[in-house]
Structures are given as C-alpha cells and as structure tokens.
Amino acid sequence: MSQSMLALNNFAAAGMSALDPVERSLLERRSRTFGSGVPLFYARPLNFVRAEGVWMFDHEGRRYLDAYNNVPSVGHCHPHVVAAIARQAAQLNTHTRYLSDVVSSYAERLLGYFAAPLSRVLFTSSGTESVDLALRMAQYQTGGTGLVVTRFAYHGHSMAVAQITPAFGSGVALGAHVRTVAAPDGFRGTGPVAENFAAAVQAAIDDLERHGIGFAALVTDTLFTSDGVFADPAGFLRPAVDAVHRAGGLYVADEVQPGFGRTGSGMWGYSRHGIVPDIVVMGKPMGNGMPIAAVVTRAEILESLAAHTGYFNTFGGNTVCCAAAAAVLDVIEQESLIARAARVGGVLRSGVAALQARYPVIGDVRGAGLYLGVEIVAAADGQSPDTAAALRIVNGLRERQILISTCGAEGNVLKIRPPLQFSEENAAQLLEEIESLLRQG
C-alpha cells in the first residue's frame, strides 16, 4: 500500500515515554475519543495553549518559532483580526440568505484581486467544499466528468474530492474518471518542465477520451505543495492550460496553499504562470483560522451551476467569517505582507542554498516567497530521497523549538511555510538551527 500523506511526520506510540504527565494524559484522552485515524505531528507531540505572531507557546510556557503554519497567515491571533471577529460576533452572525453589507463588501473586495473575467464568488467553509463545488461546476459547464490531477496531489476529503486526492495513498481509490500525471518536477525530471507537463496532461486527456470519458478539468495546486513544492520555471503551467482549453476542458487552480500572498508575487500562485484559470479555489489562510473558503469563477460557469440547482451553505460566508476575512485583507495590505513574503522568503531560500553548497544531503531548494521545499537526499548520489534524514531534521528542530514538517510522495521534502510576519531574524534562527543539525549529521 503506498503511503498516505497523513502518515508524514506522524507521532508513533514509541515516543510515549518522552511525554510529561500532562501530555501523556492528553494523548490518552485523545486516542480514547478520536481513535487511531487522526494523525498527530512529531515523535514527541506538542500541546499548545497560546500563540502570537510567529510564536506558539506550550503548557509549560515554552516558546516555539512557527515556520510551518500557513493558516494563521497574517500571524497567530493578529489583534486586528481578533477585534474584527469579536466585534462582528457581538453584533450579528448569520448566513447568506439575508442581505448583508459585511458579506457583499467582502465579496466585492475579494473579487478586486482577480482579473475581469473572474467576477463571481461563492463562499464555503473549507478547501474541500470549495474543490467539491468547483468539480460540480466544471462537470456542469463541460458536460464531461474526466479529471486530471498530479500524482501526489492533495485536494480534500469529501467523497468526490478524495477520488482526486492520490495523496491519501493506495488505501483510498481514485475515481475511474480520474487520471494522474507526474508533477512538474524540475529536480528529478529530465527535459523541459513546461513541455513535459503539457505532454503528460495531453496524454491523460487522450486516455480519458479513449475510455469514453469526456474531459472536464485539470485541477492543480499552483505550487504543487503536496507533490513536493514545484514552482519554477515560472510560466511552466501555461502550455498545459492551453492544452486543457484546446480539449474543451477547464483549468481549476487550487490556491488553498499558495493563495493570499504567500508566493511573494501577487495574491495568487497562478499569476506567476501568466495564466487566467477558469475556476479558482481558496481556503486555509483566507480567515486566518476562521472557517471561510471560496470558489471564484466566470459568470457563465456559475450560471451553469445555477441552471441545474441553486447554492446554499449554512456556514459558508457567515457574517463573522466575512468580517475576519476582510480584516485579513486589511493586514495583508497595511503590513505589505506580499512584499515581505518575497523579501524574507528570498533570504531564507538563499540561506538554504548556501547550506546546500556545504551539505550534500540538501539535494534541492525550491519554492516561491514564504513557501519553501528542501529536498533531503542520500549524500552518496545526491538524488535518492532520504526520508529518515528529513524526519531527523524535523524532529531535531522541534526539540530546538522550531516547527516545520515534510511533504512529497516520499516524505523527504522539508516543508517550510511560516506565517507571513516571519522576519529576517526569524529566518536567521531557523537557518542556524538547520545548520547545527546538519553539522551533527
């Protein structure tokens, strides 16, 4: 059975003896209530009770540098967002079947970050719901059902979306209407990334058609984060999206991870590729932790959904979530977080590249803005994934009170994606501790 991404950087019962009484009791209560299927990070799990900016604090008051969490993207418990949530919660929290200036103002403001044809938005409560809704729209619009995704993509956990999420591993069946293609991997792949990816997408479309399955959409994370973070060369998505359009399909950009400024070059990961998607889905950082997510698309694609059925989602776009999401946009703008992601991400990336020159276990460093993937490989050949070494770094950093994790089909790629308030000083601390661990071997 191929490994599930839920197993990456997972706690194993062997680490039990290292826990203090508070942690041990929480762990026991957790397993009694959740059972065994809900993963927990780190060989020695963490019990956080408070957070602020880029810092998280455990029950003993120990402070951890957060270089991992991209949901509290504008900073943990950002006072401007907290105040907006508290104010709106004290005034009104309801659903979208009433008129609301708070909700309509946010919808207009969010659409202001998109080029003209992308002029409609629907709100949901999670990335999964957004992807699910995007699939329905794509199938109504094209009349096809066939979907193409990358080989270790993660798009969510509903029945329909799990069928396009190979990252769950071989224990979860992909749909018969789903084809996977190799991620646009410029490290292990050979030849031009853009042309190879487009050719793979075209072959998948042809295969669907040959099986009598009409093509509906290519769905990708625009940073391919679950596959292992693939960002360069910018523009590589364009030929694949052209192929999709020639075949009469739609391109669905999953911005759940890259969206809201993380890539340091605009709000959305797709803009680095010079493309305009047909449907964009977003979530995670949108409400800085409040459950708000969205689907943005063209008017006629939304109409094809409306022609079949209406759309209502009890919690999607509730007033408090929209107030939080508007406050998130305020912070991104007022604190120039996109420029900051570019600047601090650049410092971090060149710092890891300098380590790569000295430590052959770093096979590659890649990403965009404050989303980095660092490939840990066998020093002997500079290519073979070294998952155990990656986990040693992740758990070593955890002992030094710094949070990161792993991604990629082999779980050997360090996943670094801190809140966007991360500073040059924070980057220096992270680099110093990574180097100290590498020096120990």
Ligand code: PMP
């Ligand atoms: N798309 C991507 C790229 C994701 O990373 C995730 C969550 N990891 C989702 C969709 C699903 O989002 P959610 O967990 O909010 O349902």
